Amino acid sequence: MAAGNLLIAQGGGPTAVINCSLVGVIDEAKRLKAKGPRKIIGALRSIDGLIEEDLIDLGKESGSLLKKIYNTPGAALGSCRRKMQEEDYGRILEVFKKYDVRYFLYNGGNGSMYTAHKINKLAVETGYELNVIGIPKTIDNDLAHTDHTPGFGSAAKFIAAATREIGWDIKSLPTPVSIIETPGRNAGWLAAASILAKQEDGDAPNFIYLPERKLKLDSFFADVDSSYSKYGRAVIVVCEGLTDESGQYLGAVKSEASRDGFGRGLPGGAAAFLAEKVNEVLKLRARYEKPGLGARASVRYISEVDQKEAYIVGKTAVQLALKGTSGVMVTLERQKEKKYICKTGTVVLESVAIAEKLIPADFINEEGNNVTEAFIEYCRPLIGKPIASFPSLASHKLNMNNSLKQSRVTSAKVS
């Protein structure tokens, strides 16, 4: 293998810890400088910048700045929404040749892994020595063959904390029905994670609806009504990708600019839609919350476990590339120990690219309106330190029979 330069790009939507992987790559590439690579190149705006040769020298970034970038949301290199064309892959190889790029690390979700796979294939076919390693990343946790994805733990913590805070507020001033919408198109992992908000029976979330199960409106109304009857409130968490029985996204923005390849609108209106329906049908006051991008951009709820793992998968990618490995994505493999431990592994890019990991059946209850204990066990370690629990007043009932009567006597003396 020719020693050469390393290029890293960040694809798809950012996470709260995406830059930890970037810093992991830079740190490890610097540490292993003796064995190459000579240059650590960053592609600005992902594939867009790569194709336009909008490249920077990451080796020149100062250590103190990188420490700050480690804790900064958004993709520090920038990302893009490019729909890849066949000719793009050839152009990318041209750029790699021009800059002597021999290690290409791509940090992204399954779309990005597909791109990485195609680039790897073309390099092999055309005899260009190139090591391509995928670094997993997505708040949606929908990548196959990895226990979970870096970015999910922090977003899960955000959703759980927001649900607990909002639920606590509502407990003190009941709104009959409150619906919280989480990100997630086909996989409901983040909605499911809201279960970590619950401390006691009756606490938010009272029910969770996932895109893995089509929503039956009648069952939904019955659930809402039962929670309202029992607790005087219902805090419901729904995934933005929730569909009706015909498979249409609930409350999707349907205008042309937002329609997807299947003619479906852009999801992200399920909570608004259901709140209006609850108002109409159950005649209960209903509101909705949609923290949206906050789930992936908030640095206040970062999971320290997630952050560390994001850093490690970045480092591991460099190690693999320098060893001559290519065409794989780094994975996280949960060990069977009692204490939570994840080691890194690998999986071929192609099998990640074509898959989407939905929530398995044993993580969803039979009624399809909540998650199981098995899911809680899976998810709990990923958010790191537990979210803050809130105390209630001890609320000692006022005792009228002694001090109050006594005080009235005293009061009479004083007045």
Add this chain to the structure above:
Amino acid sequence: MAAGNLLIAQGGGPTAVINCSLVGVIDEAKRLKAKGPRKIIGALRSIDGLIEEDLIDLGKESGSLLKKIYNTPGAALGSCRRKMQEEDYGRILEVFKKYDVRYFLYNGGNGSMYTAHKINKLAVETGYELNVIGIPKTIDNDLAHTDHTPGFGSAAKFIAAATREIGWDIKSLPTPVSIIETPGRNAGWLAAASILAKQEDGDAPNFIYLPERKLKLDSFFADVDSSYSKYGRAVIVVCEGLTDESGQYLGAVKSEASRDGFGRGLPGGAAAFLAEKVNEVLKLRARYEKPGLGARASVRYISEVDQKEAYIVGKTAVQLALKGTSGVMVTLERQKEKKYICKTGTVVLESVAIAEKLIPADFINEEGNNVTEAFIEYCRPLIGKPIASFPSLASHKLNMNNSLKQSRVTSAKVS
């Protein structure tokens, strides 16, 4: 004045610091125990619990628990949505007589101040010695005769931080149009506070729309388009109480269960409505975020200035009541010093009860799509420590002419 018992209740919607006022009241009442009051009584569920004699002995709460309650969202005593009836005031006085309550502190917004005013009036008319003091509280900052309200600073910090985080994410992966909705029915203070997110030209928020100005859709589209043309993105902040030119809430939930006294729907759909319109009319992909109750329930963005002031107004209320003052609300008066300092003052309850403080004209720009420098100066000290600023990579352009060429030579030697 007869020495007697003190009763505190929390009214209306909670804030992130409402319990700081409660702890301030308890601490001060304990400290001044020698001069009375003998009992510190808490009414659970606000006026509902007061009328039903659901009362607790706050003097028995442990100091260590109160320290935790100080940092807990939601109303620790509980609140309610009661629509007061004339007979309720008489019943409240009955309860006060039964429990020898001589000091009534009510922590709330203008609705609560109206209730406090009516109770005070009835006590005077019927010759029952009672000191009624209002403690201000609302994230909406819409109380008259006070520089600002406890609760606003923390909610403002939350909105500014969320706008900066979401804006930073979008800067790294542009969504053409993103609309963030903030709480606020008639007063746009929280939407306005999002301006504190902006670090540089082009940063979020690009425009802010307030309910103090009716929205002209054509101007809105022109604004969005101008930002998109210039920066490739538009991050817009709107207040949930935004109305169209006919005065109707944009995107309000209009079903019967949510209609208000004026037949208007429940606000809280402006962002969803405008995102759909932008999709339709400008043919630009648009999404929306609605952090909603998070603004008042999140303990991760508490302003230490707000927290301290909330505590102080609670303490001051006890001092005033014990001095024999009645029928006033504690206010915050900003001093004219260079450094931000607020002292407490008072205003008669009636004049707070009947007023709603909208954003004054000199805080809104001429076009009605942003705030002025004067507003920024007003708002900045209230959020306490500034929100985290995010760094960008230095982005040293890759220099092909020396090391890369050189590296290619080396590479040739190696291979």
